[in-house]
Amino acid sequence: MENVNKNRLFIASCVALLVTAMTFAIRARLETVFGPEGVGLTLEQIGWAFTPAFWGFTLAMIIGGPLVDSLGIKKITWIAFITHAIGITWTILAKDQTSLFTATLFVGIGNGMVEAALNPMIASMYTENKTKMLNRFHVWFPGGIAIGGVLGWLIMDVMGLGWQIMVGILFIPLIIYAFLFFGQKFPVTERVQLGVSNKKMIASLGKPLFIFMVFCMLLTAASELGTTQRIESLLKESGTVPLLVLVFINGIMATGRAFAGKVIHKLQPAGMLLFSAIFTFIGLWLLTITSGTMTFAAAAVFAVGVTFFWPTMLGFVAEYLPETGALGLSIMGGAGMLSVSVVLPFMGKLMDDASPIEALRTMSILPAILIAAFIGLYIYMKKRKSNTQEA
Numbered sequence: 268m269e270n271v272n273k274n275r276l277f278i279a280s281c282v283a284l285l286v287t288a289m290t291f292a293i294r295a296r297l298e299t300v301f302g303p304e305g306v307g308l309t310l311e312q313i314g315w316a317f318t319p320a321f322w323g324f325t326l327a328m329i330i331g332g333p334l335v336d337s338l339g340i341k342k343i344t345w346i347a348f349i350t351h352a353i354g355i356t357w358t359i360l361a362k363d364q365t366s367l368f369t370a371t372l373f374v375g376i377g378n379g380m381v382e383a384a385l386n387p388m389i390a391s392m393y394t395e396n397k398t399k400m401l402n403r404f405h406v407w408f409p410g411g412i413a414i415g416g417v418l419g420w421l422i423m424d425v426m427g428l429g430w431q432i433m434v435g436i437l438f439i440p441l442i443i444y445a446f447l448f449f450g451q452k453f454p455v456t457e458r459v460q461l462g463v464s465n466k467k468m469i470a471s472l473g474k475p476l477f478i479f480m481v482f483c484m485l486l487t488a489a490s491e492l493g494t495t496q497r498i499e500s501l502l503k504e505s506g507t508v509p510l511l512v513l514v515f516i517n518g519i520m521a522t523g524r525a526f527a528g529k530v531i532h533k534l535q536p537a538g539m540l541l542f543s544a545i546f547t548f549i550g551l552w553l554l555t556i557t558s559g560t561m562t563f564a565a566a567a568v569f570a571v572g573v574t575f576f577w578p579t580m581l582g583f584v585a586e587y588l589p590e591t592g593a594l595g596l597s598i599m600g601g602a603g604m605l606s607v608s609v610v611l612p613f614m615g616k617l618m619d620d621a622s623p624i625e626a627l628r629t630m631s632i633l634p635a636i637l638i639a640a641f642i643g644l645y646i647y648m649k650k651r652k653s654n655t656q657e658a
Contacts, residue, residue, distance in 0.1 A: 271454050273392050277400075279447035280385040281407045283344070286351060286440045287378040288411025289418075291496060292517075293434055294320060294371070296419040296510060297358075298499045300430045301367060308364055310500055314615035316364045317496065319372035321608035325601035327379025332597025335387055341453040343384035348445050351377035355437045375604075382600045387593035390585045391457040398536060398582030402524045405578035409520030412495070416514040424510075457585075458592030471590040472598065480588075481602050483540075483640055484580050486633045488603030490547050491573040493610040494630060500615070501623045506559040515563055516570040523574035536583040537645040539575045544637035546572030551631040555624045572634070577603065 294317060301308050301316070308316065327350075331343050354373030361367040386401065393400040422433045458468060471477065494501065495513060502509040550569025557565040580603075584595050591598075610630070617626040 270452050271392070272451060275447060276388065276392070276451060276453070277404070279444050279451070280389065280404060282440050282444040282447060283347065283381045283385060284404065284407040285411040285414070286437060286444065287381050288408045288517075289415035289437055289440065290320070290354075290374050290378065291492070292412040292415030292510075292513065293419055293437070294374075295496055295499055295513060296416075296423065296433065297367075297430065298497070301361075301364075302500075306363065310615040310619050311612055312364055312615075314497075314612035316367045317371055317611055318608040319368055320375040320378070321492075321604040321606075321611070323372045323375025324379035324382070324604035325608070327376040328383045328597040328601035328604070331380050331383030332594040332601075335384055335593040335597075336456050336459055339453060340384045340388045340456065341448075341451075343380055344448055344453070347377050347380035347384060348441070348448075349377075350374075350380060351437075351441055353377075355434060355441065358434050359431045379601070379604070383593070383597050386581055386585075386596045386600065387456045387458075388454060390589075390596070391454050391460065394457065397585045398579060401582045401585065402575070402578040405581075406521050406524040408577070409517035409524065409574075413514045413517040413521060416510050416517065420508070420510050420514075424508075456593045457589060467590055468592050468594060471588060472595060474588065477584065477588050477591060477595065479640075479644070480580065480584055481598060483637060483644075484599050484603045485606040486637050486640075487540075487543075487573075487576040487580055489606040489610045490551070490630065490633045490637070491576055492603075492607045493614060494551070494569070494573075494627075496607065496611060497614050497618075497626075500618055501554075501627060502562065504623065505557075505562045507562045512562060512566050516566050516573075519567060519570035520574045523571065524578060535648070536579050536586065537641065537648040539579050540583070541638065541641035541645050543572050543575050543579070544634045544641050547576075548572070548631055548634035548638060551627055551634065555627045555631075 298313055300306065301313055302310065331346070335343050350373050354370055354375075354377055357366070357370035357373055361370050385404070389400050389404050390397050418436055419433050422428045422436070423430060495516060498513045499509045502512055546568055550565060550572050553565030553568055554562065581596055581599055584591060584599055588595060614626045614630070617629060
């Protein structure tokens with residue numbers, strides 16, 4: 268880590284993740300721009316147009332993950348910058364489903380490259396506090412969604428300006444993170460530091476515990492991002508401003524992740540994940556039976572649930588399966604985003620054919636499955652710790 272400015276790299280990473288997160292909030296606001304009352308796309312068509320944000324993310328992570336070890340973190344980070352810039356520009360020029368799809372693909376690849384490069388970089392820089400620092404890094408995902416949501420509401424709903432201006436504000440943090448990364452020395456990944464061979468890394472990806480965590484990632488990501496990405500349609504009849512509910516949810520998430528250290532110490536990752544699944548399930552059900560100001564109360568319960576899902580899933584793998592390396596983290600993140608690309612059009616069809624309430628009730632099945640899965644994980648990890656201590 269000689270000559271590596273950890274603080275600057277960490278701050279730059281947070282700003283890069285801020286761009287990623289703001290694209291989620293702004294895309295949620297674009298649903299009304301391109302929807303039935305705007306350009307005229309159906310909610311299912313919008314779901315398909317938005318899917319590249321997630322499978323493009325997955326593609327970038329699966330490709331970028333192994334390349335981080337060979338090409339280095341620095342090159343993957345600059346690829347993220349270039350694809351972000353193309354995607355933002357293309358979004359501003361989008362006029363129909365096809366152009367929106369293409370723009371979203373480039374944004375998704377940029378987002379995936381950010382995670383592919385910077386999750387392993389942070390794990391490499393903070394080997395003693397991986398889960399804690401990954402939670403702090405991922406403060407800027409909900410934080411960025413909250414910032415993007417507020418700016419979108421101010422620009423379009425309060426000031427009455429065009430949606431292109433709302434998208435254009437993404438260039439500000441984009442330029443900032445490029446400036447912060449410019450000229451910096453980057454660390455190598457932890458797998459390279461430890462000298463873990465490609466053969467051992469590939470073998471580690473086949474471990475039952477890793478496969479189990481990938482399965483759980485499919486459900487945790489869909490529960491969180493599937494719901495928040497379609498918040499405009501899900502809550503349009505709730506008597507609230509959906510974008511402000513999104514800001515409220517992500518404000519709670521950002522606060523929780525900022526102070527995750529004490530919670531992690533007390534519950535340990537497996538306990539945190541079980542806690543999260545329970546609150547997510549309750550929150551989704553409450554959203555189906557509340558309206559008006561009580562929607563915020565239901566959203567608060569949901570927010571408490573999803574706060575620790577993504578960073579703790581990554582932290583668990585980095586902490587207990589470090590030999591899977593950057594590729595392991597990329598597979599986790601990629602699996603999560605892939606699942607969201609599947610549920611978005613599915614939720615859109617449910618809302619077109621049935622109702623937003625039916626979509627929320629269907630989504631609540633996912634955290635219900637996770638409750639059972641994480642009870643099993645908690646018991647397994649407790650036994651594993653006990654056997655280690657006895658040995």
